[in-house]
Amino acid sequence: LQRTCSSLKSFAVGFVTKIWMFLVKSWNIGVDDPKKFVHCVKVGLALSVVSLFYYMRPLYDGVGGNAMWAVMTVVVALEYTVGATLCKCINRAMATAVAGSLGIGIHWVASQTGEKFEPIIIGTSVFIFAAATTFSRFIPAVKARFDYGALIFILTFSLVSVSGYRVDKLWTLAHQRVSTIAIGTSLCVLVSMLFCPVWAGYQLHQQTIRNLENLANSLKGHVAKYFTNEEASTIHGEINKKIQGYKCVLNSKQSEESMVNFAKWEPAHGKFSFGYPWKQYLKIGAAARKCAYCIDNINSCINSEMQAPEYLKKHIEEECMRLSSYSSEVLKELAITIKTMKTSSEIELLVGDMNFAVQELHNALKALPSHFTQPQSPPQTVDDHPDADPEGLKRPAYASIIEILPLAALVTLLTETVVRTEE
Amino acid sequence: LQRTCSSLKSFAVGFVTKIWMFLVKSWNIGVDDPKKFVHCVKVGLALSVVSLFYYMRPLYDGVGGNAMWAVMTVVVALEYTVGATLCKCINRAMATAVAGSLGIGIHWVASQTGEKFEPIIIGTSVFIFAAATTFSRFIPAVKARFDYGALIFILTFSLVSVSGYRVDKLWTLAHQRVSTIAIGTSLCVLVSMLFCPVWAGYQLHQQTIRNLENLANSLKGHVAKYFTNEEASTIHGEINKKIQGYKCVLNSKQSEESMVNFAKWEPAHGKFSFGYPWKQYLKIGAAARKCAYCIDNINSCINSEMQAPEYLKKHIEEECMRLSSYSSEVLKELAITIKTMKTSSEIELLVGDMNFAVQELHNALKALPSHFTQPQSPPQTVDDHPDADPEGLKRPAYASIIEILPLAALVTLLTETVVRTEE
Numbered sequence: 021l022q023r024t025c026s027s028l029k030s031f032a033v034g035f036v037t038k039i040w041m042f043l044v045k046s047w048n049i050g051v052d053d054p055k056k057f058v059h060c061v062k063v064g065l066a067l068s069v070v071s072l073f074y075y076m077r078p079l080y081d082g083v084g085g086n087a088m089w090a091v092m093t094v095v096v097a098l099e100y101t102v103g104a105t106l107c108k109c110i111n112r113a114m115a116t117a118v119a120g121s122l123g124i125g126i127h128w129v130a131s132q133t134g135e136k137f138e139p140i141i142i143g144t145s146v147f148i149f150a151a152a153t154t155f156s157r158f159i160p161a162v163k164a165r166f167d168y169g170a171l172i173f174i175l176t177f178s179l180v181s182v183s184g185y186r187v188d189k190l191w192t193l194a195h196q197r198v199s200t201i202a203i204g205t206s207l208c209v210l211v212s213m214l215f216c217p218v219w220a221g222y223q224l225h226q227q228t229i230r231n232l233e234n235l236a237n238s239l240k241g242h243v244a245k246y247f248t249n250e251e252a253s254t255i256h257g258e259i260n261k262k263i264q265g266y267k268c269v270l271n272s273k274q275s276e277e278s279m280v281n282f283a284k285w286e287p288a289h290g291k292f293s294f295g296y297p298w299k300q301y302l303k304i305g306a307a308a309r310k311c312a313y314c315i316d317n318i319n320s321c322i323n324s325e326m327q328a329p330e331y332l333k334k335h336i337e338e339e340c341m342r343l344s345s346y347s348s349e350v351l352k353e354l355a356i357t358i359k360t361m362k363t364s365s366e367i368e369l370l371v372g373d374m375n376f377a378v379q380e381l382h383n384a385l386k387a388l389p390s391h392f393t394q395p396q397s398p399p400q401t402v403d404d405h406p407d408a409d410p411e412g413l414k415r416p417a418y419a420s421i422i423e424i425l426p427l428a429a430l431v432t433l434l435t436e437t438v439v440r441t442e443e
Numbered sequence: 444l445q446r447t448c449s450s451l452k453s454f455a456v457g458f459v460t461k462i463w464m465f466l467v468k469s470w471n472i473g474v475d476d477p478k479k480f481v482h483c484v485k486v487g488l489a490l491s492v493v494s495l496f497y498y499m500r501p502l503y504d505g506v507g508g509n510a511m512w513a514v515m516t517v518v519v520a521l522e523y524t525v526g527a528t529l530c531k532c533i534n535r536a537m538a539t540a541v542a543g544s545l546g547i548g549i550h551w552v553a554s555q556t557g558e559k560f561e562p563i564i565i566g567t568s569v570f571i572f573a574a575a576t577t578f579s580r581f582i583p584a585v586k587a588r589f590d591y592g593a594l595i596f597i598l599t600f601s602l603v604s605v606s607g608y609r610v611d612k613l614w615t616l617a618h619q620r621v622s623t624i625a626i627g628t629s630l631c632v633l634v635s636m637l638f639c640p641v642w643a644g645y646q647l648h649q650q651t652i653r654n655l656e657n658l659a660n661s662l663k664g665h666v667a668k669y670f671t672n673e674e675a676s677t678i679h680g681e682i683n684k685k686i687q688g689y690k691c692v693l694n695s696k697q698s699e700e701s702m703v704n705f706a707k708w709e710p711a712h713g714k715f716s717f718g719y720p721w722k723q724y725l726k727i728g729a730a731a732r733k734c735a736y737c738i739d740n741i742n743s744c745i746n747s748e749m750q751a752p753e754y755l756k757k758h759i760e761e762e763c764m765r766l767s768s769y770s771s772e773v774l775k776e777l778a779i780t781i782k783t784m785k786t787s788s789e790i791e792l793l794v795g796d797m798n799f800a801v802q803e804l805h806n807a808l809k810a811l812p813s814h815f816t817q818p819q820s821p822p823q824t825v826d827d828h829p830d831a832d833p834e835g836l837k838r839p840a841y842a843s844i845i846e847i848l849p850l851a852a853l854v855t856l857l858t859e860t861v862v863r864t865e866e
């Protein structure tokens with residue numbers, strides 16, 4: 021009995037510890053980004069405000085029992101960013117209006133044909149419109165912008181046209197639905213825009229800057245790690261985290277696309293005017309991902325079992341370090357350029373430096389064969405063949421760095437387009 | 444006047460053509476995958492069936508005016524795959540039940556405190572629960588599985604607890620809401636499972652196979668293109684499309700994760716038993732993405748301005764072609780292994796061949812320096828230095844191929860785990 025008791029106790033302790041760990045971890049998500057706490061408060065606030073419709077007699081009488089549509093709109097449409105909220109609200113309002121009027125129209129046509137055919141006509145139209153709208157949601161162009169609108173269209177259309185069969189005052193129903201949704205959407209838009217707004221565009225802007233900085237740190241860290249192989253394994257925590265920074269860039273495509281989509285719905289705010297070229301961020305993102313793929317390849321070179329001998333590494337260590345530091349300088353400068361939205365005069369200098377460093381690395385690589393046949397080479401290189409092999413295996417790291425350069429140049433170009441359209 | 448007329452006419456023609464093109468393109472989406480058409484029919488059918496609640500007096504009287512909750516459930520919860528539908532339905536049903544009972548409980552507590560405090564207690568509880576649940580949606584573990592459930596929880600809880608202030612028969616309201624949602628969800632589940640079901644697990648399985656085949660074709664095509672540079676530019680259409688196949692693998696992470704999530708909700712179907720190790724597909728997907736990154740690097744080597752001289756290419760062409768063909772054979776064999784879910788006896792042979800091809804390529808690279816200093820080398824190689832440089836620039840393509848190998852081996856291991864857990 022005592023044993024069961026103690027095992028039960030340890031189980032309970034383990035369970036409580038697990039839950040506690042989960043809560044602490046969740047809490048840290050909010051501490052890292054206090055905007056998330058603010059968003060929760062906003063949702064609670066908006067819901068409390070919309071509940072007033074139930075507590076105040078005159079408001080309640082105005083919209084009837086349909087006050088719940090307003091509550092529903094707030095719950096469903098109040099999203100984290102302003103862009104997402106606007107996108108959902110506009111979609112919801114437009115779809116409700118269109119579907120509502122179409123539903124009333126169909127109902128009127130059906131009621132003219134007599135009681136016998138009414139259910140058939142309404143049922144068929146619901147079937148056709150629902151199937152067609154569902155199909156439109158498979159089209160990428162529609163899905164990206166109007167997915168939610170299509171859903172609400174089906175919903176409202178079927179509700180209105182089907183309710184018409186039972187509810188006598190269909191016009192009142194449609195009117196109440198539209199007005200409650202209007203109340204809900206305007207409340208959502210007000211709360212999300214006036215009370216600590218989180219702009220999708222600004223988030224995208226910040227994420228792009230952060231990604232470029234991560235790439236810069238990662239690139240520098242990887243090359244440094246390659247040349248100080250032994251010590252690197254003892255480095256922990258902070259630095260290792262910096263080196264792995266490129267990983268969050270690898271799969272950034274979908275989140276960037278959705279943010280660009282939301283950013284397009286947002287009005288002018290802060291430094292971002294209306295019609296800001298958000299699509300350029302997609303291009304920058306694509307270039308950044310290309311860089312990240314290169315760094316990923318460098319990473320697998322580092323972790324590969326086939327390593328170059330030390331003396332070969334020594335020979336080009338300096339050039340490689342310089343090249344990687346210039347490349348990461350360029351990336352950092354690009355991040356600053358995007359941050360300040362001004363063409364940097366330094367960037368061309370840095371790109372020049374970088375290209376010069378590439379040339380130096382080339383020269384160093386060219387010098388390799390002759391270097392080893394000369395007397396000042398280390399004793400291991402008497403036999404030339406074994407060197408040729410690891411050299412080939414070791415190259416990828418440099419080659420990948422070299423590959424990054426045209427990409428960095430591409431990023432430069434892209435940023436400048438952004439900056440120019442901005443000025 | 445005639446000019447305006449003709450310009451208006453051309454505008455109208457252009458507009459109609461554009462719409463026509465859009466419709467044709469959309470139609471082809473469905474033709475490529477007829478399951479999408481079937482899904483649209485399913486949605487229309489389910490909506491028509493649920494509309495019966497309005498047309499039949501006894502059914503309508505049974506659930507009252509709340510029949511619309513059933514319509515709503517069908518519109519919102521009927522998704523393309525069975526897994527997604529089940530996930531939404533279970534989330535919706537559970538969240539409604541929990542939130543409904545909690546709402547009634549809170550309402551009972553509030554009603555005991557007297558009319559003055561009632562709105563305050565209800566308002567505060569709505570605020571607290573809404574904020575807390577909204578916060579839980581930021582936690583990745585909750586978001587992946589219960590995002591929709593959290594939304595419905597907020598919705599139902601605020602509806603029930605707030606309605607209590609006006610509606611006298613709160614119990615009837617809650618009861619009707621639960622029963623209509625039960626009707627809606629069971630209809631959704633039946634329609635999606637019995638009528639041409641689309642299983643998320645099967646889709647994931649097919650996509651993984653397709654991705655591996657795409658990688659195999661892409662790898663082979665890229666290496667072939669590298670060695671037949673000039674002719675490649677004249678190749679169009681089909682082959683070029685094959686070569687670009689790796690691109691759809693690059694950004695497959697999110698779709699794979701969501702499909703794995705949905706697949707976990709699905710019951711046993713076809714070859715997939717309950718508790719099938721879906722997570723292994725994520726690992727295979729990660730390895731496939733690594734391969735795709737390598738191919739992307741090979742691609743930028745091909746498009747790079749810095750190209751190796753022809754005679755150097757010739758020297759290792761044979762070995763590279765052999766290596767790439769063995770590698771793509773291994774990938775294809777992996778695809779077949781996954782397809783048939785049986786360990787292939789050939790795969791180890793093929794991996795052996797592939798490793799042998801790697802060794803041969805190493806040997807060819809080793810032989811390079813001595814080759815050029817011997818008399819049978821072509822006349823351009825008299826001066827040794829310029830060769831060393833392009834050699835370095837040309838290497839990445841081979842190096843990347845070599846890098847693919849450990850990855851392919853990783854994939855092998857992973858597939859075997861899958862197959863073994865399956866047998």
